[in-house]
Amino acid sequence: MSSGRAQLSLIHQALVERAGDAALRLLVEQTGEAVLLMDATGRVLAFNAEAGLRFGVPAPSRIESHGNLPGCAWVQVDQGGGALAVSPLSRALAGEVVREERWGLCRPDGTRVVLEGSVFPVGQEPGAKPAGVLLRAREVEAPRLDAMRAARVLAEAGALLAAELENEECTAPLLRLLVPTLADAGVFFLGPGGEAVRAAAAVHAEPERHVLLVDMLRRYPPDPLDPRGLPALFLTGRTERVAELSDTHVEALTRDAEHARLFALLGVTRYLGVPLVARGRVIGALALFRSEGAPAFGDEEERVAEELARRAALSLDNARLLREAREAVRLRDEFLGIASHELKTPLTPLHLKVQLLQKQVDVLAAHGKPVSAERVSETLDVVQRQVRKLTSLVDNLLDVSRITAGRLKLELEEMDLASVAAEILYRFAPSAAQLRCSLEMHAPVPVLGRWDRLRLEQVVTNLLSNALKYGAGQPVRLTVEADGRTARLTVEDGGIGISAQDLPRIFERFERAVSDRHYGGLGLGLYITRQIVEAFGGTVKATSALGQGSTFVLELPRGDIPDEWLSVPGAPEPAADAP
Numbered sequence: 001m002s003s004g005r006a007q008l009s010l011i012h013q014a015l016v017e018r019a020g021d022a023a024l025r026l027l028v029e030q031t032g033e034a035v036l037l038m039d040a041t042g043r044v045l046a047f048n049a050e051a052g053l054r055f056g057v058p059a060p061s062r063i064e065s066h067g068n069l070p071g072c073a074w075v076q077v078d079q080g081g082g083a084l085a086v087s088p089l090s091r092a093l094a095g096e097v098v099r100e101e102r103w104g105l106c107r108p109d110g111t112r113v114v115l116e117g118s119v120f121p122v123g124q125e126p127g128a129k130p131a132g133v134l135l136r137a138r139e140v141e142a143p144r145l146d147a148m149r150a151a152r153v154l155a156e157a158g159a160l161l162a163a164e165l166e167n168e169e170c171t172a173p174l175l176r177l178l179v180p181t182l183a184d185a186g187v188f189f190l191g192p193g194g195e196a197v198r199a200a201a202a203v204h205a206e207p208e209r210h211v212l213l214v215d216m217l218r219r220y221p222p223d224p225l226d227p228r229g230l231p232a233l234f235l236t237g238r239t240e241r242v243a244e245l246s247d248t249h250v251e252a253l254t255r256d257a258e259h260a261r262l263f264a265l266l267g268v269t270r271y272l273g274v275p276l277v278a279r280g281r282v283i284g285a286l287a288l289f290r291s292e293g294a295p296a297f298g299d300e301e302e303r304v305a306e307e308l309a310r311r312a313a314l315s316l317d318n319a320r321l322l323r324e325a326r327e328a329v330r331l332r333d334e335f336l337g338i339a340s341h342e343l344k345t346p347l348t349p350l351h352l353k354v355q356l357l358q359k360q361v362d363v364l365a366a367h368g369k370p371v372s373a374e375r376v377s378e379t380l381d382v383v384q385r386q387v388r389k390l391t392s393l394v395d396n397l398l399d400v401s402r403i404t405a406g407r408l409k410l411e412l413e414e415m416d417l418a419s420v421a422a423e424i425l426y427r428f429a430p431s432a433a434q435l436r437c438s439l440e441m442h443a444p445v446p447v448l449g450r451w452d453r454l455r456l457e458q459v460v461t462n463l464l465s466n467a468l469k470y471g472a473g474q475p476v477r478l479t480v481e482a483d484g485r486t487a488r489l490t491v492e493d494g495g496i497g498i499s500a501q502d503l504p505r506i507f508e509r510f511e512r513a514v515s516d517r518h519y520g521g522l523g524l525g526l527y528i529t530r531q532i533v534e535a536f537g538g539t540v541k542a543t544s545a546l547g548q549g550s551t552f553v554l555e556l557p558r559g560d561i562p563d564e565w566l567s568v569p570g571a572p573e574p575a576a577d578a579p
Contacts, residue, residue: 032138033117038063039132040093054115054139056107066090071108092119092133102140110206110267111292112184116140153181157308161315171201174312180205182301183288185213185268189222190276190284190316197222200284209266216262220255237282239306240273243296272297274309278317286312350386353379410452410535412559417487418443418480420453424460425478428468435472443480447487450559455532459540462525463491463552471495471549482558484566489554498544506542 034051038044047059060070067089068074074084088098098119105113117137121130160173171188179186185204191197199217204210242249245268254260268289276284286309290297297305357379361371425441432439467476471493479490498506507530533540537557544550558565 031136033136034115034138036135037122037132038089040129045132054113054137055105056109056111063089067093073106075104075106075112077102077104077114088119089133089135092121092135093130095121095130097121103137109292110209112294114140153177153304154307154311157311161311170312170315172203174308175201175203178288178305178308179203182304183272183297184291184294185209185266185289187213187217187287188284188312189287204266212262212265216259216266219262220259237275237277239275239302240271241297241302242271245269245271267291270294270296272302272305274302274305276309276313276316278313283313283317284309350383350390353382410455412450412452414448414450414561415453415456417447417449417451417456417489417556419446420456421460421478421480421489424457424464427461428464432468432476435468437468437471437473438475440475440477441479442477445482447480447482448558448565449487449556449561451536451556455535459529459532459554460489462529463489463540463554466525466552467491467493467495467550474549482566485558485561487556487558489556491552491554492549494549497546497548498542498550499546503542503544507540 029048029050031048032050034054035046035048036044036051037046042063042065044060044062052058055069055072057069057071063069067087074087076082076084084103088101088103091098100116100118102114102116105115107113115137116139117135119133119135121132122134123131156177157174160170160177171190175186175188184206186202187199188201189197190200199222202210202213202217204213245253249271250260250263254263266289269292270290272288274286274288275282276286286305288297288305357376360375364371421443422441425439429439464476464478472495474494476494477490477492479488479492481488481490507526530540533554533556538555540552540554542550542552
């Protein structure tokens with residue numbers, strides 16, 4: 001046996017095998033430091049109880065390749081928590097004396113600790129490799145975020161936010177910047193402008209738990225109205241910091257037993273939550289977590305997280321404003337093009353008819369003949385129709401202006417919805433005949449209420465005009481009925497229908513579900529209808545499918561009316577109870 005191996009054998013014998021020397025063994029066990037002795041083949045010769053606590057494993061028989069204990073991994077302390085290129089044990093086996101260094105250690109349960117200690121080659125002879133190594137280490141608190149690291153994090157965050165000005169894709173890179181530098185896991189929640197709160201990005205330092213985190217958020221999406229759950233910051237708008245998540249905290253963060261089980265599997269015990277506030281509104285939240293064994297979040301980490309959240313909120317809000325401005329410009333340009341076309345449509349025949357009548361008058365006057373009253377009447381009919389179209393277009397534009405400025409006023413009076421609908425239906429009879437649409441109305445009894453007649457007529461006109469435009473050649477049915485203090489008007493057509501993706505937006509300003517080249521219009525009729533109906537305190541909804549027609553249902557409160565108006569002569573009586 002070489003002298004090196006003989007020395008190692010002596011050390012091993014002194015530390016472990018000398019059962020009779022109880023004082024020496026007690027000294028090793030109570031030294032307060034983790035002590036590990038291994039030979040060059042990886043066989044563990046000594047491993048005290050303190051080593052078991054620090055490494056989080058029972059005494060192993062061998063050390064894995066690259067100097068890793070079973071289930072453990074050496075990681076960096078300051079450079080983002082990445083794996084060490086060479087472990088301290090491997091360095092000592094190569095003959096290097098490692099004195100008083102700090103290493104990060106990821107234990108089998110996923111927790112991370114910082115160890116400080118030394119590793120010495122044992123039994124090393126000149127020109128030969130050591131026969132083994134001796135490690136002694138103690139656990140120290142992870143270094144706090146110093147000013148230099150904080151400045152670097154914020155500088156890199158600023159670069160990311162500047163590069164992603166127009167969208168929300170910056171959230172994932174931001175989390176990857178913070179995890180694991182500042183935390184072991186993180187989630188960005190967003191819910192700007194009244195939108196539903198959603199988890200925009202989620203990252204965990206460990207790949208397996210990252211998958212678990214994403215799956216948990218998918219199965220339990222955030223609900224800002226639920227006082228439980230991770231995005232409670234949307235309700236409080238205040239930074240939250242929890243040094244140790246207790247069972248009570250977990251119960252408050254989760255919704256049921258399965259949710260709590262998944263959360264427990266993430267292995268996080270420290271929490272820091274920061275709201276994203278822009279112009280006085282909470283538009284998001286940043287939730288950061290650390291695993292068991294890691295230090296609690298400190299004041300400096302909270303300051304950095306709040307500053308990063310402030311910058312992220314400003315960037316995201318600016319991105320939203322930029323998108324809205326571009327969309328407004330696009331809608332304005334589109335509307336101006338459509339409005340110009342629609343206004344020219346009645347002006348062209350109007351101009352031609354007046355020009356033709358002028359020429360006829362000039363020719364007849366040159367020959368001393370009077371102008372035919374029939375020709376003048378025909379021209380005036382055309383002029384009147386086109387003027388009505390122009391008036392309707394201008395009125396729509398004025399209504400939009402009034403609605404936007406909040407100047408839509410209602411003059412309430414007592415009236416019968418069935419009578420108003422019948423009158424509008426009569427006005428549309430000639431147009432329906434031209435479009436080969438049969439008009440049907442079902443209104444067996446009067447439906448009395450207090451409404452603004454002009455605005456009510458406008459609503460019914462818009463709905464009926466819409467049905468005739470898109471249901472040409474098909475029957476159009478109008479139904480008026482009462483349900484207690486609610487009046488209901490239904491307009492059904494058998495026309496082209498509306499696709500599911502277009503249905504939610506048809507009541508918006510300047511929106512349409514078809515090409516304006518084929519059907520025309522400013523895209524304002526249904527928008528104005530909805531605004532008027534909501535001013536009455538009612539609702540208007542649409543159901544449709546492509547090729548199967550559309551149904552619009554208007555429900556209006558009947559207002560402050562006498563109880564006797566709820567039952568009118570001719571209304572069906574409720575069935576009498578059987579004797």
